[in-house]
Amino acid sequence: MTVPPTIVAPSILAADFARLADEVRAVEGAADWLHVDVMDNHFVPNLTIGLPVVQSLRAATQLPFDVHLMIEDPRRWAPGYADAGAYNVTFHAEACDDPVALAKDLRSAGAKAGLAIDRDTPIEPYLELLPSFDTLLIMTIKAGFGGQRFIPQLLEKVRAARRHVAAGHLELRIEVDGGIAADTIEQAAAAGADAFVAGTAVYGADDPAEAVRRLRALAERAISGA
């Protein structure tokens, strides 16, 4: 698989769940990854979908799945998503006492491994773990719900992560998630993010595929400094 320089990942949390396969196909050809938010009503106070839905959806699209686990006990559940064909499986640092061991399990199961950092979690303690990961997901809201307002102060974590990645020559995606839209994506890209989750901004648009293309163009313009 060729690796695009900028990833846009529509979050199906903002899609119409009664028409999920159609909603996914609406962004196929425009999106790079499909972001799948799994919530268990314990780690976050919201409940979404789980493994059976991901397994069924896997057959409905060619898009790589970017699974974002907002669950307790990710060591029990995360490898199942890799087995179901997820491209990238991201779990929260706050929910896991041995993130490096789980990253190894995910890679052994054939997936990329992602570490997520919620709004109130500092990034510094996790920087030294990053060589074990393929993706670092930095929440730009408090995890749990779509449609929240982007918190620009959280981009300081993105800047710190980008500096660390550059200094260590790490191969790591820095993904931002929460409130990413046409008026916020450029700041996130300029701070050093290169993967962008967007739920409301994509599925709330009249033309979701066009919304994805527009977001990517804005991010690429900010990254190139144009």
Ligand SMILES: O=C(CO)[C@@H](O)[C@H](O)COP(=O)(O)O
């Ligand atoms: O993980 C989450 C929410 O916890 C996100 O992936 C949201 O689904 C993003 O939605 P928008 O903020 O783009 O509406």
Ligand SMILES: [Co+2]
């Ligand atoms: Co998410």
